[in-house]
Amino acid sequence: MRAMSNDKPNSTRGCANGFGGSQSTASAKAATPSPRSVYAFLYTFTIGFLSYGIVLPVILLWSRCAIAQVTSDGTTNTIVNPNGNNFTILNGIEKGNNLFHSFKNFSVPTGGSARFDLINTPNITTIFSRVTGGNVSNIDGLISTLNSSNPVSLFLMNPAGIVFGANARLDIGGSFVGTTANSIKFSDGVEFSATNPGATPLLTISVPIGLQLGQNPGGITLQGSGHRLIGGIFTPTDRSNNPIGLQVGAGNTLALIGSEVNLSGGIAAVNGGGHLEIGSVSEGQVRLNATLTGWVGDYSEVRQFNDIQIARQSLLDASGSRDSIQLQGRNINFTEGSVALIQNFGAEPSGGITVNATQSLSLTGNTPDGKLGSLIRIDNLGTSQTGDITISAAQLSVQNGGEISNLTFAQAPGGNITVNVAGSTDVDGFAPANPANPSRIATFTSNSANAGNITVSTGNMRILNGGSLLSITGGSGQAGTLRVNAEDLIEIAGQNPITLSPSGLTSTTINSGNANNVFVNTSRLVIREGGALGSGTVATGSAGSVTINASKSVDIQGRGAGSILPSRITSTAEIVDPATQAAFKLPAIPSGNAGSLTINTPSLQIADGGLVTVKNDGPGRAGDLLLNANSIFLDNQGVITASTASGNGGNVRLNLLSSLLMRHNSLISATAAGNGNGGNLSINAPVIVGLENSDIIANAVLGQGGNINISTQGLFGLKYRDRLTPENDITASSEFGINGTVDINNFGIDPNSGLVELPENVTDPSHQIATGCAGSEGSRFVATGRGGVPQNPLQQVTSNVYDGLRLRTWSDVRDISTYRETQKVQAQIPPTPEVLVQATSWHRNAQGKIELVADKSPAQVQQPLTCAALRKS
16 A cells, blocks of 8 residues: 655655555555544454454554654645655645645644745745645644745645644745634635635635634644743743744744644744734634734634633743734633743834734633743833733733733833623732732833823722732833723722731832823722722822722722731822832932812712822822712711821812711811821811710821811711810811811701790790680781791791891790789770771881881771770770
């Protein structure tokens, strides 16, 4: 069964005959064993050698040889010359700059090679090769091109599947596309098909425009021993010890497009910069857009996607210049410390990293030492701005020290991070063996260039157990702006139980550069168990402003377990612990200014030590704090404050449509220590209640106390005092300077003002009732206007204003003692005609009561007699 070719059988290096021999020409196709002959062969050997127990080695030997072969299918004049495990591929069909090859099998064993010798076709630029035999291509050796006048790109298409082993290598001058598509489509309509090869195919000189994947195409697997990366957020990633893996040269594309793409310790790299593409498609067409770095996939016509698994320290590396990475699939999982990395070294902008998952994207698990989580990361080490990281998914999960980061270590700006997630976005926890490495979404700058911005649009966002979303400047450049838009909920909760660092959403400076602004838009914002949101400085740069719009509520409560740090919303300049100062070479006292803080929400609740503050621990100024709400509830040491250690206190302004309720040692303050002046504090609320030693203060020490202005219709519990007491106080004092002013505008009625002290011995009610006239007299009571009648039964009697005059409510001004006589009325006077008397003026009597006065009645009109008159007659 030996093929008629230039084969040189070598029983120790390859399979040159029988059940897997290599063929070198198209005529060798007939010598390839059919499935029926293979089964007959196995049956014969099984019957003949079963008693000797050698059937299994024979089957394994055949399996290895069947995989380790490259054979032509005879449709494209392809010639294969084997030499042990090395295969030289010649001829094919040349069409312009395109060269077409067709194989029945295409597998390269460990240590072997498949070399496309272009000595007869030196001017081609792209090789299109297909595998039609229905067997998976196992590549664990070298694929290369020889004797070409141009850099040559290679398409390897096998619908049955492709497996790249740990020893797979590429040595081609151009791009490489490995795909399990059914066919490659060209711009003139020609289709180079692997599932319907037919006779000699119609081929073309035009450019490829797409890959057509049929239903349930084969998968692509890339195996390896994993990366050896070392890195942290404040230092560039060290990639010097990585294995080579599957890679192409600078400025080219390495693409793996199939169904269920799996990397298990595999390394796919573009050496010197270019484009790296991973696509998992179950059915549909992937368009190929030509770029300066090869081809970039367009998945807009794909009907169904499949999963991408990147596991066991796998690495996607597109470092260099003009570099980019794109991943497109259904569920995309980075596990066990796997990484997608770009390090930009060039003078041209990079294309960034794009990840599109129709369902979920997750970054979980760590390297075996537990120190490095799974990452999607860009490091800028060049002179141009790096590209952005763009994430699109239905769900996003970053755990176990996982990271999505865009960092700049050069004088060029860092790129942005944009996250669009329809469902939930979770950033949770830290690397178990490296607690200082939290799960995070982050941008960073270490020089004069600005860090990139972070924008997250999601249904819900949870930052838990020490996870963080942050932008940091460690140089003179500015930190990035943070924008989070969550349709339903943003929850920031808990802390790292080992380092006690909080879960946070922050823009921070640790050097002379300024932190940036933070914008949050959501329905509900919950910060609990020590979580933090805001902007801050611990050095000479200034904090940014913080703006929160929550259409339903903001709830801040509690402290972290084992920590004194409260749950908080802040824009601050804070003193950090000595260990942190030493680690980052920070000043003992920050000198930057705090920023402003604005919260707009119907309901703001701060409880159990929760805090909203624009504090400054240094000489700089505290920012201003503005709260617009329907109601604010402070309970159990809930605090709203603008304070400084020695600079001027910030201003606090509360605009409420309903109420302010303070209970259990809660506090609203605008204070200053040292020489600073206390800030101004303004509260506008219909009802203000302070109970259980809750205070409103604008105090100072050496400077002037701040001014407090309160406008309300009802103030309960709180009273102005010149100093703090165990009661509910309003103070604007200065310990050694000038006191501030307190102006309380109470536009309502104090219920206490209408109360009188009753005698201990209550008068007999019977003495307060006079004997009335007979019911037959036609007596009646007339009330004109509202007078002393409330507008409805549930309201108190309020003052009324008529023609600019404030009128007292109606009262009976008679001396009731006149009517204490009990004798019966002796005379009955018949009713007299009613006379309507009109008041013509008014005056205040000796008791301060308002009395209406009428002109003297005409003499001819007889005045009706009263009951009192009857008694005296």
